[in-house]
Amino acid sequence: MTKQYTIRTETHDDYAAIDAINFAAFDDDPDMPKMVQDLRVQFTLLPTQSLVAVGPDGTLIGHVMMSYAQVDGEKELIDVMVLSPLAVLPDHQNQGVGTALLSYAIKVADDLGAPLLFLEGHHRYYGERGFENAMELGFRRPSLRIPPKAFQVAKLSRYTPDMTGTLVYKDVHWRHGVGLYR
Numbered sequence: 779m780t781k782q783y784t785i786r787t788e789t790h791d792d793y794a795a796i797d798a799i800n801f802a803a804f805d806d807d808p809d810m811p812k813m814v815q816d817l818r819v820q821f822t823l824l825p826t827q828s829l830v831a832v833g834p835d836g837t838l839i840g841h842v843m844m845s846y847a848q849v850d851g852e853k854e855l856i857d858v859m860v861l862s863p864l865a866v867l868p869d870h871q872n873q874g875v876g877t878a879l880l881s882y883a884i885k886v887a888d889d890l891g892a893p894l895l896f897l898e899g900h901h902r903y904y905g906e907r908g909f910e911n912a913m914e915l916g917f918r919r920p921s922l923r924i925p926p927k928a929f930q931v932a933k934l935s936r937y938t939p940d941m942t943g944t945l946v947y948k949d950v951h952w953r954h955g956v957g958l959y960r
């Protein structure tokens with residue numbers, strides 16, 4: 779099937795549409811748009827850390843965001859990135875939009891110099907799209923409430939095998955339950 783969408787970084791004009799995508803994709807949960815707004819402001823995210831998928835008529839159909847966290851390693855704190863949320867409008871799901879957003883996000887995180895991109899999600903979906911089980915690579919979950927299989931990571935160019943330790947979320951992540959895989 780011909781690809782019917784493009785991926786680009788967000789602009790200010792996209793904010794309302796991004797809120798609508800996250801609201802609809804997460805079963806009308808009002809906390810998801812709020813989380814996106816707080817992540818954007820409290821981390822002073824670069825526009826490239828928030829990507830949108832644009833449909834053929836110019837409307838936004840998908841969104842992904844990446845913020846910062848740290849791995850508390852044996853020798854030092856390591857700056858890493860966390861991918862959350864990823865959302866596609868229900869009518870546009872299962873058409874490769876989520877996969878395209880993920881692959882673009884991995885490239886952006888790599889270009890920004892992060893060695894690791896963590897997320898919480900379904901192991902089969904993400905496992906087939908560049909992520910692997912983080913615990914098997916020596917990382918500890920930020921919360922014991924995250925199912926071990928859901929704790930996943932993509933290794934990027936700057937990753938080295940001596941990078942192990944505990945993923946530590948920032949305050950804004952906890953406030954919005956990024957640490958609670960649903």
Ligand SMILES: CC(C)(COP(=O)(O)OP(=O)(O)OC[C@H]1O[C@@H](n2cnc3c(N)ncnc32)[C@H](O)[C@@H]1OP(=O)(O)O)[C@@H](O)C(=O)NCCC(=O)NCCS
Pocket residue numbers: 803804864865866867870871872873874875876877878898899900903
């Ligand atoms: C999860 C989500 C981002 C996937 O995006 P998408 O564009 O629909 O997915 P793609 O078209 O790239 O991939 C389709 C595949 O994903 C699978 N899939 C869709 N939603 C899934 C989910 N919640 N868990 C596991 N697999 C899922 C489909 O079964 C399909 O599998 P296949 O490739 O074996 O046929 C999208 O369905 C969504 O927004 N869901 C609601 C919000 C959400 O759960 N976000 C993720 C939080 S971790």
